[in-house]
Amino acid sequence: xxxxxxxxxxxxxxxxxxxxxxxxxxxxxxxxxxxxxxxxxxxxxxxxxxxxxxxxxxxxxxxxxxxxxxxxxxxxxxxxx
Amino acid sequence: xxxxxxxxxxxxxxxxxxxxxxxxxxxxxxxxxxxxxxxxxxxxxxxxxxxxxxxxxxxxxxxxxxxxxxxxxxxxxxxxx
Amino acid sequence: xxxxxxxxxxxxxxxxxxxxxxxxxxxxxxxxxxxxxxxxxxxxxxxxxxxxxxxxxxxxxxxxxxxxxxxxxxxxxxxxxxxxxxxxxxxxxxxxxxxxxxxxxxxxxxxxxxxxxxxxxxxxxxxxxxxxxxxxxxxx
Amino acid sequence: xxxxxxxxxxxxxxxxxxxxxxxxxxxxxxxxxxxxxxxxxxxxxxxxxxxxxxxxxxxxxxxxxxxxxxxxxxxxxxxxxxxxxxxxxxxxxxxxxxxxxxxxxxxxxxxxxxxxxxxxxxxxxxxxxxxxxxxxxxxx
Numbered sequence: 001x002x003x004x005x006x007x008x009x010x011x012x013x014x015x016x017x018x019x020x021x022x023x024x025x026x027x028x029x030x031x032x033x034x035x036x037x038x039x040x041x042x043x044x045x046x047x048x049x050x051x052x053x054x055x056x057x058x059x060x061x062x063x064x065x066x067x068x069x070x071x072x073x074x075x076x077x078x079x080x081x
Numbered sequence: 082x083x084x085x086x087x088x089x090x091x092x093x094x095x096x097x098x099x100x101x102x103x104x105x106x107x108x109x110x111x112x113x114x115x116x117x118x119x120x121x122x123x124x125x126x127x128x129x130x131x132x133x134x135x136x137x138x139x140x141x142x143x144x145x146x147x148x149x150x151x152x153x154x155x156x157x158x159x160x161x162x
Numbered sequence: 163x164x165x166x167x168x169x170x171x172x173x174x175x176x177x178x179x180x181x182x183x184x185x186x187x188x189x190x191x192x193x194x195x196x197x198x199x200x201x202x203x204x205x206x207x208x209x210x211x212x213x214x215x216x217x218x219x220x221x222x223x224x225x226x227x228x229x230x231x232x233x234x235x236x237x238x239x240x241x242x243x244x245x246x247x248x249x250x251x252x253x254x255x256x257x258x259x260x261x262x263x264x265x266x267x268x269x270x271x272x273x274x275x276x277x278x279x280x281x282x283x284x285x286x287x288x289x290x291x292x293x294x295x296x297x298x299x300x301x302x
Numbered sequence: 303x304x305x306x307x308x309x310x311x312x313x314x315x316x317x318x319x320x321x322x323x324x325x326x327x328x329x330x331x332x333x334x335x336x337x338x339x340x341x342x343x344x345x346x347x348x349x350x351x352x353x354x355x356x357x358x359x360x361x362x363x364x365x366x367x368x369x370x371x372x373x374x375x376x377x378x379x380x381x382x383x384x385x386x387x388x389x390x391x392x393x394x395x396x397x398x399x400x401x402x403x404x405x406x407x408x409x410x411x412x413x414x415x416x417x418x419x420x421x422x423x424x425x426x427x428x429x430x431x432x433x434x435x436x437x438x439x440x441x442x
Contacts, residue, residue, distance in 0.1 A: 008354055008356060008424070008426050009354055009426035009428070009438045010438045012354075054424075057356070057358055057359040057362070058359070073356060076426065076438070076440065077440035077441070078421075078422065078425055078441060079425065079427035079441050080360075080420055080424075080425030080426070080427065081336050081396045081416060081420040081425075081441070089216060089284070090286035090298045091298045093214075135216070138216070138218055138219040138222070139219070154216060156216065157286065158300035158301070159280075159281075159282065159284060159285060159286060160285065160299050160300045160301050161213070161215075161220075161244060161283045161284075161287065162244070162256045162279055162280040162283075162285075184335070186339060186391050186392060187340065187341060188337075189336060189337040189338065189339035190335075190336065190337075191334070191335040191337060192333070192412075193332070193335075194330070194331070194405060194408070194409070195324070195330075195331040195332075196330065196405070197324050197328075197329040197330075199326060199328075199403070200326040200327065201327060201403075251326050263339070263341075265336070265413075265416060268334070269334070269412075269413050272332075272409075273405075273409050276405060
């Protein structure tokens with residue numbers, strides 16, 4: 001199955017332009033998507049502890065299953081206002 | 082000696098138009114000015130406990146001596162903002 | 163800091179008059195506007211307000227409030243404008259703005275200024291009702 | 303109450319866009335403006351800011367913040383507008399306005415809204431310096 005991947009701020013700059021989507025086995029969990037992302041873009045590893053992952057716009061737990069067409073977003077610590 | 086008297090809000094309405102100034106003996110205190118005011122305008126009496134008296138724009142104690150040309154202001158509870 | 167704006171204004175206050183507090187170093191700006199409501203606290207229909215002030219002492223009180231706010235909350239810029247005379251529903255009766263490098267001091271200073279103004283500035287308000295005689299209303 | 307104004311704005315925010323909160327029944331209006339400063343917190347000269355937002359979730363967060371403010375502080379009307387894109391020093395990056403019958407709820411709601419926005423809205427800020435590379439700055 002395939003999930004779209006977006007990222008913001010410094011993570012977007014790390015991810016770009018190489019990666020827009022991720023091919024994963026059927027029923028893969030968010031945690032597995034992350035492992036694959038780290039493999040493809042090792043520079044992401046350093047940010048794991050501070051970033052959050054959203055699935056279709058909502059914060060997702062690492063054990064949440066993904067479905068084809070989902071959007072994964074990598075969210076660094078926020079800085080609004 | 083002579084002191085000017087002004088008042089605000091409801092007290093102004095009670096005082097007007099009868100009274101603009103007060104003749105007092107030399108060295109009279111604020112308290113004596115008040116007694117004279119009450120004599121001239123009995124309707125003021127009911128407000129004594131809630132009003133404050135300013136002398137030349139600053140809150141005055143009742144034992145403060147007055148001098149010729151002073152301005153006494155009768156200040157009801159404030160209602161700004 | 164002497165250039166803060168403190169004013170008694172005849173008629174409604176133009177809220178922009180307090181915008182002068184913001185500058186490039188003070189990026190957090192909090193403004194309070196007191197707008198004439200169509201209801202009094204006890205629910206009566208209000209058609210307007212009249213304000214009276216003991217002008218010089220009131221302006222002096224504004225200045226004292228600004229100095230106290232700086233002592234308590236640090237580097238804040240404040241502006242206070244209060245209307246005197248006749249106001250209609252929807253008119254701005256008072257505007258207080260506070261600017262600081264960060265929002266916490268701006269909120270604290272703005273709130274302190276309007277609270278103290280209402281507590282002690284020699285200003286009085288008369289409510290004009292749709293029905294019945296106008297009445298002076300104290301803040302107590 | 304569904305008519306509160308929640309917006310992400312390309313470029314600087316026009317602070318008047320949040321004035322819609324005031325009406326005849328809500329006479330206490332508190333507005334917070336976050337203006338781009340010429341200094342960063344560590345004293346470096348700043349020439350501008352760039353904001354990025356995860357737009358739909360950010361707007362949803364604004365809505366959640368407004369509902370929470372109403373649950374906590376009662377009958378308050380709120381408006382939130384945040385800039386995205388390039389801003390210069392002096393531009394308004396965020397405007398939050400809260401209106402209530404009395405000032406206490408308006409202050410509390412406005413402060414709650416900007417504090418929560420900065421804590422959790424998916425928005426990011428990059429500081430552009432007079433000297434040296436731009437840097438993303440988190441609120442933590």
